[in-house]
Amino acid sequence: MSGKPKLYYLDGRGKLEPVRWLLAAAGVEFEEEFLETREQYEKLLQDGSLLFQQIPMVEIDGMKMVQTRAILHYIAAxxxxxxKDLKERALIDMYVEGTTDLMTLILVYPFLTPEDKEKQLAGILERATKRYLPVYEKVLKDHGQDFLVGNQFSWADIHLLEAILMVEEKSSSILTDFPELQAFKARISNIPTIKKFLEPGSQRKPVPDDKYVETVRRVLQMYHDVKGNF
Incomplete structure (x- = not known):
């Protein structure tokens, strides 16, 4: 395949949203094909496009890539x-894995029962303020640089901003005790490609609603009995 990358997923955040963020931050235009029916998904399966019978799938540079982490690694590189070297990549991987852990807790939230949502929300905010955000606050404070790794804009910065905004959707005051992260959020949000992606009308997806949840269940036939992580 040549030209723009093409993303195959549902019309919502899910596991593909970090890919959208990364491409947008890199200034890369991309196309999307939204799966709205089970038949569309089964066609991809029958065509052999989904190596492990899972989405998301991204067509890029002549490849049909699956597995979100592999896709992200490829785009970031x-x-x-x-x-710029293995040590910096190791740091980026550690920071990205931390934000992924936090974001995964939020990812399953829309699929929970009201009772489980209440418990999950409390756990999300507890882990954000006690386990995850303090790490990034300390990193930024200790090295006194604008970015997390090597004083250079990287995937780690993009992923952290995405995570911060996701947590702020659950609690708008979550950064009150984290001045370094407040400044970081303002800095990264004003990088031109990021600023453009944050504007209305971009390919950034909104907070998942009931319609999205039902589409996921219809297309993927899953998430009927999701349990919280707490």
Whole structure:
């Protein structure tokens, strides 16, 4: 395949949203094909496009890539958002894995029962303020640089901003005790490509609603009995 990357997923955040963020931050235009029916998903399966019978799938540089982490690694490396050496890549991976852990807790939230949602929300905010955000606050304070790794804009910064905004959707005051992260959020949000992605009308997806939840259940036939992580 040549030209713009093409993303195959549902019309919502899910596991593909970090890919949208990374491409947008790199200034790369991309196309999307939204799966709205079970038949569309089964066609991809029958065509052999889904190596492990899972989405998301991204067509890029002649490949049909699956597995979200592999897709993200490839894009980060291709667009020089993955550090300058192995040590920096290791740091980026550690920071990204931390934010992924936090974001995964939020990812399952819309699929929970009201009772489980209440418990999950409390756990999300507890882990955000006690386990995850303090790490990034300390990193930024200790090295006194604008970015998390190597004083250079990287995938780690993009992923952290995405995570911060997701948590703020659950609690708008979550950064009250984290001045370094407040400044970081303002800095990264004003990078031109990020600023553009945050504007209305971009390919950034909104907070998942009931319609999205039902589409996921219809297309993927899953998430009927999701339990919280707490």
């Amino acid at each position: 291709k667009y020089n958002l993955y550090g």
